[in-house]
Amino acid sequence: MLDAVLVGTSGTIPLPGRWLSALLVRLGSELLLFDCGEGTQISMRQIGWGFKAISALCLSHLHADHVAGLPGLLLTIGNAGRTEPLAILGPVGTSRAVAGLRTIAPRLPFEVAVLEWTGGEAVAWNGATLSCTPLDHAIPCLGYRLDVPRHPRFDPDAARRLGVPIERWKHLQRGEPVEIDGRTVRPADVLGSARRGLRLGYVTDTRPTVAMPAFFAGADLLVCEGTYGDPADRDNAVENRHLLFSEAAGIARDAGARHLLLTHFSAKMLDPWRHVGHAQAIFPNTSVGRDHLTTTLRFDD
Amino acid sequence: MLDAVLVGTSGTIPLPGRWLSALLVRLGSELLLFDCGEGTQISMRQIGWGFKAISALCLSHLHADHVAGLPGLLLTIGNAGRTEPLAILGPVGTSRAVAGLRTIAPRLPFEVAVLEWTGGEAVAWNGATLSCTPLDHAIPCLGYRLDVPRHPRFDPDAARRLGVPIERWKHLQRGEPVEIDGRTVRPADVLGSARRGLRLGYVTDTRPTVAMPAFFAGADLLVCEGTYGDPADRDNAVENRHLLFSEAAGIARDAGARHLLLTHFSAKMLDPWRHVGHAQAIFPNTSVGRDHLTTTLRFDD
Numbered sequence: 372m373l374d375a376v377l378v379g380t381s382g383t384i385p386l387p388g389r390w391l392s393a394l395l396v397r398l399g400s401e402l403l404l405f406d407c408g409e410g411t412q413i414s415m416r417q418i419g420w421g422f423k424a425i426s427a428l429c430l431s432h433l434h435a436d437h438v439a440g441l442p443g444l445l446l447t448i449g450n451a452g453r454t455e456p457l458a459i460l461g462p463v464g465t466s467r468a469v470a471g472l473r474t475i476a477p478r479l480p481f482e483v484a485v486l487e488w489t490g491g492e493a494v495a496w497n498g499a500t501l502s503c504t505p506l507d508h509a510i511p512c513l514g515y516r517l518d519v520p521r522h523p524r525f526d527p528d529a530a531r532r533l534g535v536p537i538e539r540w541k542h543l544q545r546g547e548p549v550e551i552d553g554r555t556v557r558p559a560d561v562l563g564s565a566r567r568g569l570r571l572g573y574v575t576d577t578r579p580t581v582a583m584p585a586f587f588a589g590a591d592l593l594v595c596e597g598t599y600g601d602p603a604d605r606d607n608a609v610e611n612r613h614l615l616f617s618e619a620a621g622i623a624r625d626a627g628a629r630h631l632l633l634t635h636f637s638a639k640m641l642d643p644w645r646h647v648g649h650a651q652a653i654f655p656n657t658s659v660g661r662d663h664l665t666t667t668l669r670f671d672d
Numbered sequence: 673m674l675d676a677v678l679v680g681t682s683g684t685i686p687l688p689g690r691w692l693s694a695l696l697v698r699l700g701s702e703l704l705l706f707d708c709g710e711g712t713q714i715s716m717r718q719i720g721w722g723f724k725a726i727s728a729l730c731l732s733h734l735h736a737d738h739v740a741g742l743p744g745l746l747l748t749i750g751n752a753g754r755t756e757p758l759a760i761l762g763p764v765g766t767s768r769a770v771a772g773l774r775t776i777a778p779r780l781p782f783e784v785a786v787l788e789w790t791g792g793e794a795v796a797w798n799g800a801t802l803s804c805t806p807l808d809h810a811i812p813c814l815g816y817r818l819d820v821p822r823h824p825r826f827d828p829d830a831a832r833r834l835g836v837p838i839e840r841w842k843h844l845q846r847g848e849p850v851e852i853d854g855r856t857v858r859p860a861d862v863l864g865s866a867r868r869g870l871r872l873g874y875v876t877d878t879r880p881t882v883a884m885p886a887f888f889a890g891a892d893l894l895v896c897e898g899t900y901g902d903p904a905d906r907d908n909a910v911e912n913r914h915l916l917f918s919e920a921a922g923i924a925r926d927a928g929a930r931h932l933l934l935t936h937f938s939a940k941m942l943d944p945w946r947h948v949g950h951a952q953a954i955f956p957n958t959s960v961g962r963d964h965l966t967t968t969l970r971f972d973d
Contacts, residue, residue: 384748384751385711385713385714385744386714386717387714387715387717387718408744409710409711409713409714409740409741409744410686410710410711410714412686412710413686413687413688413710413711414688416687416688417688433776434776435743435744435747435776435777436744438776439710439740439741439743439744439776440710440740442736442740443686443709443710443736443737443740446736447685450685467775468775468776470772470775471771471772471773471774471775471776472772472773472775472776473772474768474769474771474772474773475734475735475736475739475740475769475772475773476736
């Protein structure tokens, strides 16, 4: 089970009542944050999932509305008692930006490890896999994908028949062979076929890219920017390198996603839900995000 | 007339419902901001005085809760259309911190001029004088004073008797002599004695200093940190280099201030007004600040 909460849904400008776009993910005992604009830590305090468990932070890009909250958040994570390392993933330039912002947060009780990605990289996080694809914005920008694997079903009757003592089942469940009286019991002897896991995508800020549908194929949840809802804003979307609602819906449709959640709304769009029809005509299961909206993803059946 | 609004009243941590401590001053057509923690621009948007007219920003010190909002605010000031230079005043290290934070706000449509002060300096601002005194905190920290002069009363009857045409009165009002038919009319011939102006003080974060009472002597309004209200927090105040309510009141009393406005409350003190008696016993005209509380200072009578 994975929980994802919209920390904010505003683009460019933090508004009273609408925090800047960020997404907080809870998986097991760890937290993963996507983006960190000014005020993110305040919204997170309202959400109440805590700070200490944040083990990774993924920055889409280095525009201030996605990263200016970093020094304050790092200090707050430290005040919450974190001593384990924290990974910061982001595009080229992230190390320099983190160093610059840490001018006012030089001392932390935990190590910060920065990974600069260009697209195509992947890293293990908390039993899952975090990977990225390059987006198309005014500066280097990354879209992220989190894949949570589901272990194959374990057949206890088969394990008993093969004489595996209960205390050694965990090895087979992990995919490790076990020696029993000179015989080898392989994981395949007691495990069912592969099962569908969970896939979460996070996309902002960008124009559509050719790679997105394949990269986010079958996503259970695609959190995607929809800076403009009104089709009349097409020129603004192109000029400012953002998406219309209908374009985000096209990406979700082409990816075969299960659910599209729109975020990163232009400050001039105070009523994004009025435009949701433009997306739903293309991808019916589209929702308009709002601050603190929480979505829980569960394995099938 | 000078308006001062508490942009926030929280110390250290920005809380839901209580922004970080900052003070916004409006004098004529210009704005002056003291401190800029995370979220300051959001609170300022609620206040509604705009961003374009901010011509100076005074930083008390370089702890994140007083400065982390800087890059976002600078971008917002630029988006509001400012092209005139903006002065940033602060203690030693301000240039480096501003440069670090501007890693994510490199391009602005106005010039930023940084002045690093150690205490004792003064500068003209908007017809008034801005000066500073060193405070006693864990890192270099400055208290600020704004002095708004009041012009002496102009005597129109005297000006008429001396034959000064109305269109030249403005020179005498500005303190410049005027030649009339070979005679010199001096400002003193038509102006009354000096009149009391307005004095505003801004103090955070600090322990009491010997210099404060003289520096803030007769202040119309002293906005001063009171991180702790409960006298039982004396050890915390000493250790963390902050003030008790009673200590802030002692400074206001010794300075002969007219009004003390407490701010910068510890996050654990959710009800600062409960402790105001500890200050009022020492300095009766003490108020407990709250976000967006606005005070207007007017010249006497």
